[in-house]
Amino acid sequence: xxxxxxxxxxxxxxxxxxxxxxxxxxxxxxxxxxxxxxxxxxxxxxxxxxxxxxxxxxxxxxxxxxxxxxxxxxxxxxxxxxxxxxxxxxxxxxxxxxxxxxxxxxxxxxxxxxxxxxxxxxxxxxxxxxxxxxxxxxxxxxxxxxxxxxxxxxxxxxxxxxxxxxxxxxxxxxxxxxxxxxxxxxxxxxxxxxxxxxxxxxxxxxxxxxxxxxxxxxxxxxxxxxxxxxxxxxxxxxxxxxxxxxxxxxxx
Numbered sequence: 040x041x042x043x044x045x046x047x048x049x050x051x052x053x054x055x056x057x058x059x060x061x062x063x064x065x066x067x068x069x070x071x072x073x074x075x076x077x078x079x080x081x082x083x084x085x086x087x088x089x090x091x092x093x094x095x096x097x098x099x100x101x102x103x104x105x106x107x108x109x110x111x112x113x114x115x116x117x118x119x120x121x122x123x124x125x126x127x128x129x130x131x132x133x134x135x136x137x138x139x140x141x142x143x144x145x146x147x148x149x150x151x152x153x154x155x156x157x158x159x160x161x162x163x164x165x166x167x168x169x170x171x172x173x174x175x176x177x178x179x180x181x182x183x184x185x186x187x188x189x190x191x192x193x194x195x196x197x198x199x200x201x202x203x204x205x206x207x208x209x210x211x212x213x214x215x216x217x218x219x220x221x222x223x224x225x226x227x228x229x230x231x232x233x234x235x236x237x238x239x240x241x242x243x244x245x246x247x248x249x250x251x252x253x254x255x256x257x258x259x260x261x262x263x264x265x266x267x268x269x270x271x272x273x274x275x276x277x278x279x280x281x282x283x284x285x286x287x288x289x290x291x
Contacts, residue, residue, distance in 0.1 A: 049221065053115050057122050057172035069101060071109050075119045079158070087160035089202040091121070122162040122172030128154055128181075135184035141282050143185025147200070148207050148278050155211045162208060199285055206277050214270035 056071060077098045082090040089115060096103040110116050128150055134143035155161055179200075186196040226234075 049111070051066040052111060052171075053118050056110065056115055056119060057170060059173075069105060069109055071119065071231050073099065074106055074110055075116065078116055078120050079123065082160040082164075083158060087117070087163050090116070090160075092116070100270070103104035112244065116166045118170040118172065121161060122170065122174045124154065124158045124161050124164075125172075125178050127157075128174075129180055133181050133184065137185065140222065141286075144199075144203055144282060144285075145278060147182050147185075148203055148274065151204060151207050151288050152211055152274065155208075155215075159215060162212065191285075193246055195288065202281060203278070206281065207274065210270050210274045212272065213273070217268075217270065 074095060076087075078090040078095045081094055081098060092106050092110075093103050095116070096106055110119065132146070134146045134150075137143040137146045182200050183196055186199055193201065
């Protein structure tokens with residue numbers, strides 16, 4: 040029995056779609072834009088795996104094969120969805136208008152955080168290599184702007200932006216996992232900690248010598264956050280430390 044292999048997307052075709060080479064509407068009124076919009080609606084409601092060509096066609100009330108005239112397949116559709124979602128960043132203000140580079144980095148962190156909240160499937164849709172669509176490039180341009188002319192080299196500017204974005208992604212993934220746990224268990228983080236905290240304290244009471252630091256620090260953090268971790272606090276704390284580090288780099 041032959042193994043089924045996934046078709047690798049054609050980079051040239053994907054880039055052509057991303058940069059608007061196929062904007063015409065078909066006889067049914069379909070276009071790349073309407074197909075992508077429907078796919079995003081499905082992914083927002085049910086997750087990325089649900090946004091397959093058949094479901095998108097059903098959502099639009101057309102035959103599945105009619106979609107392939109505009110979008111070759113799921114891989115290209117996913118790239119288009121991600122680029123379209125990224126285009127919703129900074130609708131009214133840009134990072135360079137925040138006042139200074141520190142405020143600009145904070146805006147970048149919070150706007151990306153909010154974007155992932157709006158589209159929880161987005162990080163799964165963007166692979167490590169990425170597709171260089173117009174909104175990916177617009178995002179990069181806008182997010183570099185507050186770092187320009189402050190004393191960093193071009194490579195340091197790129198590395199600083201990468202550091203902020205990777206940190207935001209990591210902390211947001213933690214919060215997303217906590218939300219999924221809450222949905223699964225039916226308990227909020229606070230409710231989980233109110234049940235777990237006293238039990239943990241009791242079972243660890245005899246192991247104070249074994250886990251002196253973990254017991255002390257974990258208890259303090261749990262009492263502070265009323266949970267094992269507070270992702271919002273982690274985001275702000277880490278962002279402050281990143282900004283402190285960049286300030287030291289500039290001064291040096």
